[in-house]
Amino acid sequence: xxxxxxxxxxxxxxxxxxxxxxxxxxxxxxxxxxxxxxxxxxxxxxxxxxxxxxxxxxxxxxxxxxxxxxxxxxxxxxxxxxxxxxxxxxxxxxxxxxxxxxxxxxxxxxxxxxxxxxxxxxxxxxxxxxxxxxxxxxxxxxxxxxxxxxxxxxxxxxxxxxxxxxxxxxxxxxxxxxxxxxxxxxxxxxxxxxxxxxxxxxxxxxxxxxxxxxxxxxxxxxxxxxxxxxxxxxxxxxxxxxxxxxxxxxxx
Amino acid sequence: xxxxxxxxxxxxxxxxxxxxxxxxxxxxxxxxxxxxxxxxxxxxxxxxxxxxxxxxxxxxxxxxxxxxxxxxxxxxxxxxxxxxxxxxxxxxxxxxxxxxxxxxxxxxxxxxxxxxxxxxxxxxxxxxxxxxxxxxxxxxxxxxxxxxxxxxxxxxxxxxxxxxxxxxxxxxxxxxxxxxxxxxxxxxxxxxxxxxxxxxxxxxxxxxxxxxxxxxxxxxxxxxxxxxxxxxxxxxxxxxxxxxxxxxxxxxxxxxxxxxxxxxxxxxxxxxxxxxxxxxx
Numbered sequence: 001x002x003x004x005x006x007x008x009x010x011x012x013x014x015x016x017x018x019x020x021x022x023x024x025x026x027x028x029x030x031x032x033x034x035x036x037x038x039x040x041x042x043x044x045x046x047x048x049x050x051x052x053x054x055x056x057x058x059x060x061x062x063x064x065x066x067x068x069x070x071x072x073x074x075x076x077x078x079x080x081x082x083x084x085x086x087x088x089x090x091x092x093x094x095x096x097x098x099x100x101x102x103x104x105x106x107x108x109x110x111x112x113x114x115x116x117x118x119x120x121x122x123x124x125x126x127x128x129x130x131x132x133x134x135x136x137x138x139x140x141x142x143x144x145x146x147x148x149x150x151x152x153x154x155x156x157x158x159x160x161x162x163x164x165x166x167x168x169x170x171x172x173x174x175x176x177x178x179x180x181x182x183x184x185x186x187x188x189x190x191x192x193x194x195x196x197x198x199x200x201x202x203x204x205x206x207x208x209x210x211x212x213x214x215x216x217x218x219x220x221x222x223x224x225x226x227x228x229x230x231x232x233x234x235x236x237x238x239x240x241x242x243x244x245x246x247x248x249x250x251x252x
Numbered sequence: 253x254x255x256x257x258x259x260x261x262x263x264x265x266x267x268x269x270x271x272x273x274x275x276x277x278x279x280x281x282x283x284x285x286x287x288x289x290x291x292x293x294x295x296x297x298x299x300x301x302x303x304x305x306x307x308x309x310x311x312x313x314x315x316x317x318x319x320x321x322x323x324x325x326x327x328x329x330x331x332x333x334x335x336x337x338x339x340x341x342x343x344x345x346x347x348x349x350x351x352x353x354x355x356x357x358x359x360x361x362x363x364x365x366x367x368x369x370x371x372x373x374x375x376x377x378x379x380x381x382x383x384x385x386x387x388x389x390x391x392x393x394x395x396x397x398x399x400x401x402x403x404x405x406x407x408x409x410x411x412x413x414x415x416x417x418x419x420x421x422x423x424x425x426x427x428x429x430x431x432x433x434x435x436x437x438x439x440x441x442x443x444x445x446x447x448x449x450x451x452x453x454x455x456x457x458x459x460x461x462x463x464x465x466x467x468x469x470x471x472x473x474x475x476x477x478x479x480x481x482x483x484x485x486x487x488x489x490x491x492x493x494x495x496x497x498x499x500x501x502x503x504x505x506x507x508x509x510x511x512x513x514x515x516x517x518x519x520x521x522x523x524x525x526x527x528x529x530x531x532x533x
Contacts, residue, residue, distance in 0.1 A: 052425055059350055083427035094418045097531045098440045108426040111436055147531075158422070165426060 005030040005168060005199050006051065011065035013046050013055060020046045022223045024065070028169075028216075033191060033200045035214035035231065037207065039251065042220040044203045048171050051201065052086040053079060069168070084108070087162030088171040092178045093154030095146035095161070102142040104157055105129060108165040124164050131197075132160035133190055152183025159190065163198075170194065172202040176209065188213050207247065211235050219243045286512065293509025296502045306472055306488070309497050316507050318474045319488035322389065325476060326468055326484050327454055329393035334400035334453065339446050341401070342408025343434070349413070365402035370462035372398055377466035389475075389482035392468030396460060400453040407452070411445020412438060444529035448522045455518035459511055461486035485511045 006028035013021035021043045028034050036044040049055040050063055053074065067074045074082050095104045105125045109116055116124070125142070129135040134156040138149070146157050155175060162170060172191070176184035191200055191213050204210050210217050211231060218228040219242070227234060227243045238244045245251055304315030341357065348354045376395040381387055415438060423433040439446075457463075464470075469481040470491060485507050492504035 054421055054425060057421070057424070080427040080429065083425050088421075088425040090418045090422060092416070092418060094416065094422045096419065096422070096437055098437070107423075108428070111423065111426065111428040111432055113432075161422075161426070 003030045004028060005070060006201075007066075007068040007071075009066040009068070011047075011050060011063065011067060013043070013050055013063045014061065015058065016060040020223055021050070021063075024225050026218060026225060026228055028199060028201060030199050031195055031197075032215040033195050033202060033213055034216045034218065035210035036201065036203045036218050036220060037205070037210045037246075038220035038226075039246070040205075041222075043223040044218075044220045045173055047220065048088075048173055048201060048203050051169070051171060052083050052088055054088070080112070084112075084165045085167055086169045086171060087165055087167035089155070089158050089162055089173070089175050091174045093151055093158050095149075095154050095157050097145070097147045099146060100143045101138050101146045101149070101157060104146045105160050105164050107161060125160075128160040128164040129157075131163050131194065132156045133186070133193070134160055150183070152179050152186060155179060155183070155187060156190065159187075159194075163194075167198065169199045169201065172200065174203050174205060177205060184209075219246060221246070289505070289508050289512055292505040293507075293512075296506025297509060301506055305474065306492070306503060307499075309499070312499065314499070314503060316485070316488055316503065316510070318471060318483040319485045319507060320510075321474055321476070322468070322471065322483040322487075323458065323485045325478060326389050326392050326396065326464070326482060327458060329390065329478060330396035330400060330457065331450065331454060333393065333397035334404060335446075335450050337397075338401050338404025338449070338453075339408050339439075342405045342446070342449075343412060343439070343442075345405065345409040346412035347434070361402050361405050364398070365406075368462075369395075369399060369460050370465075373463035373466045376463065381467055386479070387467060387469035387481040389468050389478040389480065392464045392482065392484070393478070395463035395467050396457040399457050399460065399463065400450075403453040403456065404446070404449045407449025408442060408446050411449075412442040415441050441531050444526060444531065447529075448526050451518050451522045451525070455515045455522075458515055458518070459486050461490045465490070485514075 004027040008024055008026045008028075011021055011024040012019065024047060036047060038044050046055055051067060051074075055061050055063060063075075069077070069082070069085065095101075096107060099107060102121075102125055103110070105128050106116075106121050109121070109124070126135060126139075129138065134153060137153060138157075146154060149157060159170075159175075176187050179187065188209065191202065194200060195215075202210075202214065214231045216229065217231040217234045219226045219234065219238075219240075221242050227238060227240045229239070234243065235247060238247060300313060301315040302320065303317055304313065305318055306316065307314030341361070345354050345358055345361075372395050376391050376398075380391040380394060384391075419441070420433055420438060423437045424430065428436075464484055464487050468484055468487065470487040471481045471483045475482055489504045489507045489511070492500040492507070495501070
Protein backbone atom coordinates (compact mmCIF):
# COMPACT_ATOMS: atom_id res chain seq x y z
CA UNK A 1 0.00 0.00 0.00
CA UNK A 2 1.42 3.39 -0.92
CA UNK A 3 1.51 6.19 1.60
CA UNK A 4 0.94 3.93 4.56
CA UNK A 5 1.37 5.52 7.96
CA UNK A 6 0.73 2.55 10.20
CA UNK A 7 1.71 -1.03 9.55
CA UNK A 8 0.38 -3.88 11.67
CA UNK A 9 2.20 -7.21 11.43
CA UNK A 10 0.93 -10.43 12.99
CA UNK A 11 -0.66 -8.70 15.95
CA UNK A 12 -2.11 -10.94 18.66
CA UNK A 13 -3.75 -9.57 21.78
CA UNK A 14 -4.65 -11.38 25.00
CA UNK A 15 -6.60 -10.82 28.17
CA UNK A 16 -5.00 -13.34 30.48
CA UNK A 17 -5.59 -16.68 28.77
CA UNK A 18 -8.21 -15.44 26.35
CA UNK A 19 -6.98 -14.54 22.88
CA UNK A 20 -8.81 -11.47 21.65
CA UNK A 21 -7.03 -10.71 18.40
CA UNK A 22 -5.66 -13.34 16.05
CA UNK A 23 -2.80 -12.53 13.75
CA UNK A 24 -3.96 -9.18 12.45
CA UNK A 25 -2.13 -7.88 9.40
CA UNK A 26 -3.11 -4.50 7.99
CA UNK A 27 -1.84 -1.19 6.75
CA UNK A 28 -3.42 2.18 7.35
CA UNK A 29 -3.08 4.77 4.56
CA UNK A 30 -2.20 8.36 5.40
CA UNK A 31 -4.92 11.03 5.48
CA UNK A 32 -7.72 8.55 5.05
CA UNK A 33 -10.52 7.42 7.31
CA UNK A 34 -10.41 3.75 8.17
CA UNK A 35 -13.48 2.26 9.80
CA UNK A 36 -13.25 -0.84 11.98
CA UNK A 37 -16.57 -2.64 12.16
CA UNK A 38 -17.94 -5.89 13.40
CA UNK A 39 -20.31 -7.31 16.00
CA UNK A 40 -19.75 -6.75 19.73
CA UNK A 41 -16.80 -8.64 21.11
CA UNK A 42 -15.09 -9.01 17.75
CA UNK A 43 -11.93 -7.27 18.97
CA UNK A 44 -12.23 -4.00 17.09
CA UNK A 45 -11.93 -1.83 20.20
CA UNK A 46 -9.06 -3.95 21.50
CA UNK A 47 -7.32 -3.47 18.18
CA UNK A 48 -7.79 0.28 18.43
CA UNK A 49 -6.42 0.30 21.97
CA UNK A 50 -3.37 -1.66 20.86
CA UNK A 51 -2.41 1.15 18.50
CA UNK A 52 -1.78 3.64 21.30
CA UNK A 53 -0.88 0.89 23.75
CA UNK A 54 -3.80 1.53 26.12
CA UNK A 55 -4.60 -2.16 25.89
CA UNK A 56 -1.63 -3.04 28.07
CA UNK A 57 -3.08 -1.01 30.94
CA UNK A 58 -5.64 -3.65 31.77
CA UNK A 59 -4.19 -6.12 34.28
CA UNK A 60 -3.35 -9.38 32.52
CA UNK A 61 -3.50 -7.89 29.05
CA UNK A 62 -0.60 -8.35 26.63
CA UNK A 63 0.20 -8.32 22.95
CA UNK A 64 2.43 -10.11 20.45
CA UNK A 65 3.46 -8.96 17.01
CA UNK A 66 4.53 -5.62 15.66
CA UNK A 67 3.02 -2.26 14.87
CA UNK A 68 5.03 0.35 12.98
CA UNK A 69 4.26 4.05 12.95
CA UNK A 70 6.25 5.59 10.09
CA UNK A 71 8.51 2.53 10.06
CA UNK A 72 9.15 2.89 13.80
CA UNK A 73 8.23 0.01 16.10
CA UNK A 74 5.70 1.42 18.59
CA UNK A 75 6.64 -1.14 21.21
CA UNK A 76 10.15 0.27 21.22
CA UNK A 77 9.03 3.89 21.20
CA UNK A 78 8.78 6.06 24.27
CA UNK A 79 5.20 5.53 25.44
CA UNK A 80 4.66 9.20 26.12
CA UNK A 81 5.89 10.24 22.67
CA UNK A 82 3.76 7.55 21.04
CA UNK A 83 0.60 8.70 22.77
CA UNK A 84 1.22 12.28 21.74
CA UNK A 85 1.52 11.16 18.13
CA UNK A 86 -1.61 9.02 18.30
CA UNK A 87 -4.55 10.82 19.87
CA UNK A 88 -7.70 9.10 21.07
CA UNK A 89 -11.34 10.05 21.42
CA UNK A 90 -13.53 7.78 23.53
CA UNK A 91 -16.99 6.34 23.40
CA UNK A 92 -18.40 8.73 25.96
CA UNK A 93 -17.24 12.34 26.09
CA UNK A 94 -14.72 12.58 28.92
CA UNK A 95 -13.52 16.14 29.41
CA UNK A 96 -11.60 16.64 32.65
CA UNK A 97 -14.39 17.73 34.99
CA UNK A 98 -12.22 19.90 37.22
CA UNK A 99 -11.01 22.01 34.30
CA UNK A 100 -12.42 24.81 32.18
CA UNK A 101 -12.86 24.47 28.42
CA UNK A 102 -9.60 26.36 27.87
CA UNK A 103 -7.69 24.21 30.37
CA UNK A 104 -9.12 21.04 28.88
CA UNK A 105 -7.87 21.87 25.41
CA UNK A 106 -4.42 22.86 26.62
CA UNK A 107 -4.22 20.08 29.22
CA UNK A 108 -1.96 17.90 27.07
CA UNK A 109 0.69 20.59 27.41
CA UNK A 110 0.16 21.64 31.02
CA UNK A 111 -0.05 18.08 32.33
CA UNK A 112 3.07 17.09 30.44
CA UNK A 113 4.92 20.04 31.92
CA UNK A 114 5.47 21.78 28.57
CA UNK A 115 5.92 25.49 29.21
CA UNK A 116 4.09 27.82 26.82
CA UNK A 117 3.60 31.57 26.80
CA UNK A 118 0.09 32.90 27.25
CA UNK A 119 -0.21 33.83 23.58
CA UNK A 120 1.06 30.43 22.44
CA UNK A 121 -1.57 28.78 24.64
CA UNK A 122 -4.30 30.99 23.29
CA UNK A 123 -3.22 30.25 19.76
CA UNK A 124 -3.23 26.48 20.29
CA UNK A 125 -6.62 26.56 22.04
CA UNK A 126 -8.27 28.67 19.34
CA UNK A 127 -6.72 26.64 16.54
CA UNK A 128 -7.74 23.31 18.09
CA UNK A 129 -11.26 24.46 18.84
CA UNK A 130 -11.65 25.81 15.32
CA UNK A 131 -10.49 22.53 13.85
CA UNK A 132 -12.99 20.71 16.06
CA UNK A 133 -15.60 23.25 14.85
CA UNK A 134 -16.45 24.19 18.41
CA UNK A 135 -14.81 27.62 18.53
CA UNK A 136 -17.88 29.66 17.54
CA UNK A 137 -20.02 27.97 20.19
CA UNK A 138 -17.63 28.38 23.11
CA UNK A 139 -15.40 31.37 22.35
CA UNK A 140 -17.18 33.54 24.92
CA UNK A 141 -17.20 30.87 27.62
CA UNK A 142 -13.68 29.51 27.45
CA UNK A 143 -13.24 29.65 31.18
CA UNK A 144 -16.41 27.81 32.07
CA UNK A 145 -16.31 24.15 33.03
CA UNK A 146 -16.28 21.80 30.06
CA UNK A 147 -18.87 19.57 31.68
CA UNK A 148 -21.60 22.23 31.24
CA UNK A 149 -21.57 21.70 27.49
CA UNK A 150 -23.98 19.38 25.72
CA UNK A 151 -22.87 15.82 24.97
CA UNK A 152 -22.02 16.58 21.36
CA UNK A 153 -20.11 19.72 22.29
CA UNK A 154 -18.23 17.79 24.98
CA UNK A 155 -17.23 15.21 22.41
CA UNK A 156 -15.94 17.93 20.10
CA UNK A 157 -14.09 19.41 23.07
CA UNK A 158 -12.41 16.04 23.54
CA UNK A 159 -11.52 16.03 19.85
CA UNK A 160 -10.01 19.51 20.25
CA UNK A 161 -8.04 18.26 23.27
CA UNK A 162 -6.56 15.46 21.15
CA UNK A 163 -5.92 17.80 18.20
CA UNK A 164 -4.00 20.23 20.40
CA UNK A 165 -1.14 17.74 20.65
CA UNK A 166 -0.83 17.81 16.84
CA UNK A 167 -1.04 14.04 16.47
CA UNK A 168 -0.46 12.10 13.25
CA UNK A 169 -3.25 9.64 13.87
CA UNK A 170 -6.57 10.07 15.65
CA UNK A 171 -8.30 7.03 17.09
CA UNK A 172 -12.06 7.18 17.60
CA UNK A 173 -13.76 4.52 19.70
CA UNK A 174 -17.44 4.67 18.70
CA UNK A 175 -17.40 8.45 19.16
CA UNK A 176 -21.08 8.94 18.38
CA UNK A 177 -22.65 6.02 20.19
CA UNK A 178 -23.73 8.16 23.14
CA UNK A 179 -24.89 11.11 21.05
CA UNK A 180 -28.16 12.10 19.40
CA UNK A 181 -28.43 11.97 15.58
CA UNK A 182 -27.81 15.68 15.02
CA UNK A 183 -24.68 15.71 17.20
CA UNK A 184 -23.53 12.49 15.53
CA UNK A 185 -23.95 14.10 12.16
CA UNK A 186 -21.78 17.03 13.17
CA UNK A 187 -19.05 14.67 14.35
CA UNK A 188 -19.19 12.76 11.08
CA UNK A 189 -18.85 15.96 9.06
CA UNK A 190 -15.98 16.91 11.31
CA UNK A 191 -14.23 13.59 10.65
CA UNK A 192 -14.34 14.18 6.90
CA UNK A 193 -13.01 17.70 7.44
CA UNK A 194 -10.22 16.41 9.68
CA UNK A 195 -8.84 13.83 7.29
CA UNK A 196 -7.14 16.62 5.36
CA UNK A 197 -4.65 16.91 8.19
CA UNK A 198 -4.87 13.62 10.05
CA UNK A 199 -5.19 9.93 9.59
CA UNK A 200 -8.34 8.66 11.28
CA UNK A 201 -9.18 5.22 12.55
CA UNK A 202 -12.71 4.85 13.82
CA UNK A 203 -14.44 1.97 15.52
CA UNK A 204 -18.12 1.90 14.75
CA UNK A 205 -21.14 -0.29 15.31
CA UNK A 206 -23.01 1.65 12.78
CA UNK A 207 -22.80 0.28 9.24
CA UNK A 208 -24.18 3.45 7.66
CA UNK A 209 -21.64 5.51 9.51
CA UNK A 210 -18.82 3.34 8.21
CA UNK A 211 -20.21 3.54 4.68
CA UNK A 212 -20.77 7.30 4.81
CA UNK A 213 -17.54 8.47 6.32
CA UNK A 214 -14.73 6.02 5.69
CA UNK A 215 -12.40 5.44 2.77
CA UNK A 216 -11.37 1.99 3.93
CA UNK A 217 -13.23 -0.50 6.05
CA UNK A 218 -11.96 -3.42 8.07
CA UNK A 219 -14.42 -6.11 9.10
CA UNK A 220 -13.54 -7.97 12.31
CA UNK A 221 -15.22 -11.13 13.47
CA UNK A 222 -14.31 -13.24 16.53
CA UNK A 223 -10.90 -11.64 16.78
CA UNK A 224 -9.98 -12.10 13.16
CA UNK A 225 -9.67 -9.54 10.42
CA UNK A 226 -12.03 -11.06 7.89
CA UNK A 227 -11.84 -8.47 5.19
CA UNK A 228 -10.14 -5.13 4.61
CA UNK A 229 -10.70 -3.07 1.51
CA UNK A 230 -11.84 0.23 0.09
CA UNK A 231 -15.17 0.98 1.71
CA UNK A 232 -16.98 1.16 -1.62
CA UNK A 233 -15.68 -2.23 -2.68
CA UNK A 234 -16.27 -3.87 0.68
CA UNK A 235 -19.86 -2.70 0.86
CA UNK A 236 -20.83 -3.25 -2.78
CA UNK A 237 -18.86 -6.36 -3.52
CA UNK A 238 -17.65 -8.14 -0.38
CA UNK A 239 -15.20 -10.95 -1.00
CA UNK A 240 -16.09 -13.02 2.06
CA UNK A 241 -19.33 -14.67 3.00
CA UNK A 242 -19.21 -13.42 6.62
CA UNK A 243 -18.79 -9.82 5.49
CA UNK A 244 -21.76 -10.12 3.19
CA UNK A 245 -23.87 -11.67 5.93
CA UNK A 246 -22.94 -8.93 8.35
CA UNK A 247 -23.54 -6.10 5.91
CA UNK A 248 -26.90 -7.49 4.87
CA UNK A 249 -27.90 -7.75 8.52
CA UNK A 250 -28.03 -11.51 8.76
CA UNK A 251 -26.12 -11.39 12.06
CA UNK A 252 -24.44 -8.93 14.42
CA UNK B 253 -64.48 -4.11 41.74
CA UNK B 254 -64.88 -0.59 43.02
CA UNK B 255 -64.70 -1.85 46.56
CA UNK B 256 -61.51 -3.77 45.84
CA UNK B 257 -59.89 -0.66 44.38
CA UNK B 258 -60.87 1.34 47.43
CA UNK B 259 -59.41 -1.30 49.70
CA UNK B 260 -56.11 -1.15 47.80
CA UNK B 261 -56.13 2.59 48.08
CA UNK B 262 -56.54 2.46 51.84
CA UNK B 263 -53.92 -0.24 52.21
CA UNK B 264 -51.45 1.95 50.33
CA UNK B 265 -52.30 4.87 52.55
CA UNK B 266 -51.88 2.78 55.67
CA UNK B 267 -48.56 1.42 54.46
CA UNK B 268 -47.20 4.84 53.68
CA UNK B 269 -48.28 6.44 56.93
CA UNK B 270 -46.88 3.44 58.81
CA UNK B 271 -43.47 3.97 57.25
CA UNK B 272 -43.53 7.67 57.99
CA UNK B 273 -44.58 7.07 61.58
CA UNK B 274 -41.79 4.57 62.25
CA UNK B 275 -39.22 6.86 60.62
CA UNK B 276 -40.31 9.74 62.80
CA UNK B 277 -40.16 7.51 65.87
CA UNK B 278 -36.55 6.65 65.13
CA UNK B 279 -35.57 10.30 65.17
CA UNK B 280 -37.27 10.87 68.53
CA UNK B 281 -34.27 9.76 70.65
CA UNK B 282 -31.96 12.18 68.82
CA UNK B 283 -34.38 15.05 69.23
CA UNK B 284 -34.91 14.23 72.92
CA UNK B 285 -31.16 14.11 73.54
CA UNK B 286 -30.60 17.38 71.72
CA UNK B 287 -33.45 19.01 73.60
CA UNK B 288 -32.24 17.78 76.99
CA UNK B 289 -28.64 18.83 76.44
CA UNK B 290 -29.64 22.23 75.17
CA UNK B 291 -31.92 22.69 78.15
CA UNK B 292 -29.27 21.65 80.66
CA UNK B 293 -26.29 23.17 78.95
CA UNK B 294 -27.47 26.50 77.69
CA UNK B 295 -27.66 28.05 81.15
CA UNK B 296 -23.94 27.38 81.63
CA UNK B 297 -23.03 29.12 78.40
CA UNK B 298 -21.81 32.67 78.53
CA UNK B 299 -18.68 34.50 77.45
CA UNK B 300 -16.83 33.66 80.70
CA UNK B 301 -17.47 29.98 80.05
CA UNK B 302 -15.29 30.12 76.96
CA UNK B 303 -12.42 32.23 78.30
CA UNK B 304 -11.92 30.84 81.81
CA UNK B 305 -10.34 27.80 83.35
CA UNK B 306 -12.37 25.49 85.59
CA UNK B 307 -12.56 26.84 89.15
CA UNK B 308 -11.77 24.73 92.24
CA UNK B 309 -14.68 23.16 94.10
CA UNK B 310 -16.71 25.67 96.01
CA UNK B 311 -16.01 28.63 93.75
CA UNK B 312 -18.74 29.77 91.38
CA UNK B 313 -18.32 30.06 87.63
CA UNK B 314 -15.36 28.76 85.75
CA UNK B 315 -15.03 27.74 82.14
CA UNK B 316 -13.67 25.19 79.75
CA UNK B 317 -10.91 27.10 77.96
CA UNK B 318 -8.33 24.40 78.73
CA UNK B 319 -10.56 21.71 77.19
CA UNK B 320 -11.37 23.80 74.10
CA UNK B 321 -7.71 24.49 73.37
CA UNK B 322 -6.79 20.90 74.24
CA UNK B 323 -9.44 19.39 71.96
CA UNK B 324 -8.37 21.73 69.18
CA UNK B 325 -4.71 20.75 69.43
CA UNK B 326 -5.27 17.02 69.91
CA UNK B 327 -7.67 16.79 66.96
CA UNK B 328 -5.46 18.98 64.77
CA UNK B 329 -2.43 16.74 65.35
CA UNK B 330 -4.57 13.64 64.84
CA UNK B 331 -5.82 15.02 61.50
CA UNK B 332 -2.28 15.88 60.46
CA UNK B 333 -1.38 12.23 60.95
CA UNK B 334 -4.54 10.54 59.71
CA UNK B 335 -5.56 12.53 56.62
CA UNK B 336 -2.40 12.00 54.49
CA UNK B 337 -2.17 8.32 55.39
CA UNK B 338 -5.90 7.79 54.94
CA UNK B 339 -6.04 9.54 51.58
CA UNK B 340 -3.03 7.61 50.27
CA UNK B 341 -4.38 4.27 51.48
CA UNK B 342 -7.78 5.08 49.92
CA UNK B 343 -6.05 5.96 46.66
CA UNK B 344 -4.18 2.66 46.72
CA UNK B 345 -7.35 0.68 47.40
CA UNK B 346 -9.21 2.29 44.52
CA UNK B 347 -6.33 2.20 42.02
CA UNK B 348 -5.14 -1.32 42.73
CA UNK B 349 -8.36 -2.94 43.87
CA UNK B 350 -7.43 -6.19 42.10
CA UNK B 351 -4.20 -6.66 44.06
CA UNK B 352 -4.09 -9.30 46.77
CA UNK B 353 -2.53 -6.74 49.08
CA UNK B 354 -5.45 -4.38 48.49
CA UNK B 355 -7.85 -7.10 49.58
CA UNK B 356 -5.98 -7.61 52.85
CA UNK B 357 -5.59 -3.90 53.46
CA UNK B 358 -9.32 -3.46 52.90
CA UNK B 359 -10.03 -6.24 55.36
CA UNK B 360 -7.69 -4.68 57.95
CA UNK B 361 -9.45 -1.34 57.55
CA UNK B 362 -12.81 -2.99 58.18
CA UNK B 363 -11.50 -4.73 61.28
CA UNK B 364 -9.82 -1.56 62.50
CA UNK B 365 -13.16 0.19 62.25
CA UNK B 366 -14.62 -2.36 64.64
CA UNK B 367 -11.94 -2.15 67.33
CA UNK B 368 -13.41 -0.63 70.49
CA UNK B 369 -11.92 2.77 71.21
CA UNK B 370 -11.05 1.82 74.79
CA UNK B 371 -8.87 -0.99 73.47
CA UNK B 372 -7.05 1.47 71.23
CA UNK B 373 -6.48 3.69 74.24
CA UNK B 374 -4.95 0.86 76.23
CA UNK B 375 -2.73 -0.20 73.32
CA UNK B 376 -1.39 3.30 72.84
CA UNK B 377 -0.87 3.48 76.60
CA UNK B 378 1.24 0.34 76.46
CA UNK B 379 3.13 1.31 73.32
CA UNK B 380 3.74 5.01 73.83
CA UNK B 381 2.76 6.29 77.26
CA UNK B 382 4.53 3.58 79.25
CA UNK B 383 7.83 3.58 77.31
CA UNK B 384 8.02 7.39 77.34
CA UNK B 385 7.00 7.50 80.97
CA UNK B 386 4.34 10.17 80.68
CA UNK B 387 0.86 10.97 79.49
CA UNK B 388 0.89 13.29 76.51
CA UNK B 389 -1.41 15.00 74.05
CA UNK B 390 0.62 13.45 71.26
CA UNK B 391 -0.18 9.92 72.38
CA UNK B 392 -3.87 10.91 72.51
CA UNK B 393 -3.62 12.30 68.99
CA UNK B 394 -2.11 9.04 67.77
CA UNK B 395 -4.94 7.03 69.32
CA UNK B 396 -7.51 9.32 67.66
CA UNK B 397 -5.63 9.26 64.35
CA UNK B 398 -5.92 5.47 64.26
CA UNK B 399 -9.66 5.82 64.81
CA UNK B 400 -9.90 8.38 62.03
CA UNK B 401 -8.19 6.23 59.44
CA UNK B 402 -11.02 3.86 58.42
CA UNK B 403 -13.62 6.50 57.55
CA UNK B 404 -11.08 8.58 55.62
CA UNK B 405 -9.78 5.55 53.73
CA UNK B 406 -13.29 4.33 52.92
CA UNK B 407 -14.65 7.64 51.72
CA UNK B 408 -11.54 8.35 49.63
CA UNK B 409 -11.71 4.90 48.09
CA UNK B 410 -15.40 5.16 47.31
CA UNK B 411 -15.17 8.64 45.80
CA UNK B 412 -12.24 7.68 43.60
CA UNK B 413 -13.90 4.47 42.49
CA UNK B 414 -16.83 6.47 41.12
CA UNK B 415 -14.56 8.31 38.68
CA UNK B 416 -15.01 6.72 35.24
CA UNK B 417 -11.92 4.88 34.01
CA UNK B 418 -12.08 6.71 30.70
CA UNK B 419 -11.10 9.97 32.38
CA UNK B 420 -7.85 8.36 33.45
CA UNK B 421 -7.44 6.89 29.97
CA UNK B 422 -8.08 10.30 28.40
CA UNK B 423 -5.16 11.68 30.36
CA UNK B 424 -2.90 8.72 29.60
CA UNK B 425 -3.77 8.90 25.90
CA UNK B 426 -2.49 12.48 25.88
CA UNK B 427 0.88 11.08 26.88
CA UNK B 428 0.56 12.20 30.50
CA UNK B 429 2.54 9.93 32.84
CA UNK B 430 0.58 7.79 35.28
CA UNK B 431 1.74 9.58 38.44
CA UNK B 432 0.77 12.96 37.01
CA UNK B 433 -2.59 11.61 35.91
CA UNK B 434 -3.23 10.55 39.50
CA UNK B 435 -1.94 13.74 41.10
CA UNK B 436 -3.39 16.27 38.68
CA UNK B 437 -6.60 14.63 37.43
CA UNK B 438 -7.80 11.87 39.74
CA UNK B 439 -6.99 13.29 43.18
CA UNK B 440 -8.50 16.74 42.47
CA UNK B 441 -11.68 14.96 41.36
CA UNK B 442 -11.76 13.01 44.60
CA UNK B 443 -11.05 16.02 46.78
CA UNK B 444 -14.64 16.42 47.96
CA UNK B 445 -14.71 12.82 49.16
CA UNK B 446 -11.39 13.12 50.95
CA UNK B 447 -12.42 16.33 52.67
CA UNK B 448 -15.89 15.20 53.66
CA UNK B 449 -14.48 11.90 54.95
CA UNK B 450 -11.92 13.82 56.96
CA UNK B 451 -14.46 16.18 58.49
CA UNK B 452 -16.80 13.32 59.32
CA UNK B 453 -13.99 11.43 60.99
CA UNK B 454 -13.09 14.54 62.98
CA UNK B 455 -16.66 14.86 64.18
CA UNK B 456 -16.57 11.18 65.07
CA UNK B 457 -13.45 11.40 67.25
CA UNK B 458 -14.23 14.83 68.71
CA UNK B 459 -16.44 13.13 71.26
CA UNK B 460 -14.18 10.18 72.02
CA UNK B 461 -13.26 9.84 75.67
CA UNK B 462 -11.97 6.30 76.01
CA UNK B 463 -8.82 6.56 73.86
CA UNK B 464 -7.82 9.74 75.70
CA UNK B 465 -8.26 8.45 79.25
CA UNK B 466 -4.91 6.65 79.28
CA UNK B 467 -3.11 8.91 76.82
CA UNK B 468 -3.88 12.65 76.91
CA UNK B 469 -5.13 12.10 80.46
CA UNK B 470 -6.48 15.60 81.05
CA UNK B 471 -5.12 18.76 82.58
CA UNK B 472 -6.86 21.48 84.60
CA UNK B 473 -4.54 24.09 83.12
CA UNK B 474 -3.89 25.38 79.63
CA UNK B 475 -0.97 23.81 77.85
CA UNK B 476 0.14 23.87 74.26
CA UNK B 477 2.98 21.42 74.74
CA UNK B 478 1.90 18.24 72.98
CA UNK B 479 4.34 16.18 75.05
CA UNK B 480 2.45 17.10 78.24
CA UNK B 481 -0.93 15.86 79.47
CA UNK B 482 -3.72 17.91 77.96
CA UNK B 483 -7.42 18.32 78.54
CA UNK B 484 -10.14 17.82 75.97
CA UNK B 485 -13.88 18.36 75.94
CA UNK B 486 -14.92 14.72 76.39
CA UNK B 487 -12.31 14.20 79.12
CA UNK B 488 -13.56 17.27 80.94
CA UNK B 489 -17.14 16.07 80.62
CA UNK B 490 -16.20 12.63 81.90
CA UNK B 491 -14.26 13.96 84.90
CA UNK B 492 -16.76 16.61 85.93
CA UNK B 493 -19.90 14.61 85.31
CA UNK B 494 -18.59 11.80 87.53
CA UNK B 495 -17.73 14.25 90.31
CA UNK B 496 -20.16 14.80 93.22
CA UNK B 497 -20.35 18.61 92.86
CA UNK B 498 -23.27 20.49 91.35
CA UNK B 499 -21.10 23.32 90.04
CA UNK B 500 -18.98 20.80 88.15
CA UNK B 501 -22.04 19.03 86.80
CA UNK B 502 -23.15 22.33 85.34
CA UNK B 503 -19.76 22.75 83.69
CA UNK B 504 -20.05 19.25 82.21
CA UNK B 505 -23.50 20.04 80.76
CA UNK B 506 -22.20 23.22 79.25
CA UNK B 507 -19.26 21.38 77.72
CA UNK B 508 -21.62 18.69 76.36
CA UNK B 509 -23.68 21.39 74.73
CA UNK B 510 -20.59 22.90 73.10
CA UNK B 511 -19.41 19.49 71.92
CA UNK B 512 -22.76 18.56 70.41
CA UNK B 513 -23.02 21.88 68.63
CA UNK B 514 -19.52 21.42 67.27
CA UNK B 515 -20.35 17.97 65.91
CA UNK B 516 -23.63 19.20 64.47
CA UNK B 517 -21.79 22.05 62.79
CA UNK B 518 -19.16 19.74 61.29
CA UNK B 519 -21.86 17.44 59.93
CA UNK B 520 -23.69 20.32 58.31
CA UNK B 521 -20.45 21.65 56.81
CA UNK B 522 -19.78 18.20 55.34
CA UNK B 523 -23.23 18.09 53.77
CA UNK B 524 -22.79 21.53 52.23
CA UNK B 525 -19.31 20.72 50.91
CA UNK B 526 -20.51 17.47 49.41
CA UNK B 527 -23.23 19.29 47.53
CA UNK B 528 -21.10 22.26 46.46
CA UNK B 529 -18.08 20.32 45.34
CA UNK B 530 -19.90 17.51 43.71
CA UNK B 531 -18.20 16.88 40.40
CA UNK B 532 -20.23 15.96 37.37
CA UNK B 533 -18.81 13.62 34.86
